[in-house]
Amino acid sequence: MASSDGGASRLGRAEPPAGRHASETTADLAQSFFSTDPSPGPPSAAQADPLGRLLAAIDPVSDSAMTYFYGHLFAIEPQIRAMFPPAMDAQRKRFYQSLTRIIASGDDDSLAGYLEGLGRAHRKFGVQKEHFDAFAQALMATWQRYAPEAWADAAAEWDDLYHRATQAMIAAADRDAEQSPPWWLAEIVAHEIRAADLAVLTLLPSQPVPYRPGQHISIQTPRWPRLWRNYSVANAPRDDGTLTLHVRAVPGGLVSAALVHHVTVGDTLLLGAADGAMTADTTATRDVLCLAGGTGLAPIKAIVEAMVAVQGSRPHREIVLYFGARFEAELYDLADLQHLERNYPWLQVIPVVSEEAAPDTIFGSVPDVVGLANWRDRDVYVAGPDPMIARTVSALKDRGAPEERIHYDCPIF
Secondary structure (H helix, E strand, O other): OOEOOOOOOOEOOOOOOOOHHHHOOHHHHHHHHHOOOOOOOOOOOOOOOHHHHHHHHHHHHHHHHHHHHHHHHHHHOHHHHHHOOOOOHHHHHHHHHHHHHHHHHOOOOHHHHHHHHHHHHHHHHOOOOOHHHHHHHHHHHHHHHHOHHHHHHHHHHHHHHHHHHHHHHHHHHHHHHOOOOOOEEEEEEEEEEEEOOEEEEEEEEOOOOOOOOOOEEEEEOOOOOOOEEEEEEOOOOOOOOOEEEEEEOOOOOHHHHHHHHHOOOOOEEEEOOOEOOOOOOOOOOOEEEEEEEHHHHHHHHHHHHHHHHOHHHOOOOOEEEEEEEOOHHHOOOHHHHHHHHHHOOOEEEEEEEOOOOOOOOEEOOOHHHHHOOOOOOEEEEEEOOHHHHHHHHHHHHHOOOOHHHEEOOOOOO
16 A cells, blocks of 8 residues: 555556456455455345345445445434544545445455454544444444345344454454554655655654554644545665655545645654555565556565565575556656665566656556566565556466465555
8 A cells, every 4th residue: 555545546546447447336346356256246136145235235325325324423423523534525435445345354364454453543533442332323224224125134144243343443452552652743854756746755753653564554634634544654664763655646635635745844744553464574485576556666665675674694585576657757766766676686676657658668557567477486566556456466366376475455445
């Protein structure tokens, strides 16, 4: 995850590529990533389990349903409204995506880590244990109003899933509170404009922020209180504790625009706890393939730095990094990557440009280069715009890449 703001991708902004992922709904993507059924789209009423049918019934009216949910929630617990930003469009979408993931994952092992991350993240909002009862009431009212028949069949299973999910989040929040604050203060110590809509920021937190290379942190700016957005840390942990972020200002993105165009050196930001499942495995000995698009380079760069840093006492791992953009001018961090390449001869950086032919680059998109890349016997890391991740992971799987060696953060969450 590189960035998340407004209606743009969590990992950076790019035009949706042609193909079925360009127009898929949340349920479509959930089905493709959490089901062994290769066909796209939400499960049919005849095929799905009761919770799947509930999701299928809600999906066509999800925006209205989530609007009703928050209205009901704020009516029964008015003090909760202060936890949320004035504009709720993005929040409604994210909450529905979280519900989709929880329902689609079921008993999948990956759900536990996701719920623990949510529990830690909720601390910065001030969420308390008793608030989950109000959420349960509002969700029940929403299911009954917008999918009464599906809800009648799914009520028992949903109650059990909701109980297990909230208990996992509460337990994770309690553990986190024993060792970390709910948020950190950080000073901007460097702010470099790399393009008209892109900046590289370096932050110095007042206390060390624990994270693993590849993870993201949430950011709140003084300009937009209560509005948090996720940005991947673009460096392996440093002795001075500084964190580097790659931020692209996206249309309608309030936080991203503030970080690119309005903040300056000396300003203070709030940071939330690190999260994310795509992290560097520095203990493995396999060679590595990295596929990054746009500001999705940020977590990939942190992972590469971490791997390079531990190579002195073990066999060298070959790392091949494809860095994709639409135009050559958008390869905003290429000079720094090439410097890293010179200092680590086993790293190969290959620029990829999709909208123009440029010297010393491959013409095409990142998913297109899967056919050229050597993924066999390698760990593969993928980051970029959400549709790019979906297409790239699908292309890797179609060519036979083992799923357990493909590392990425789920593109719809």
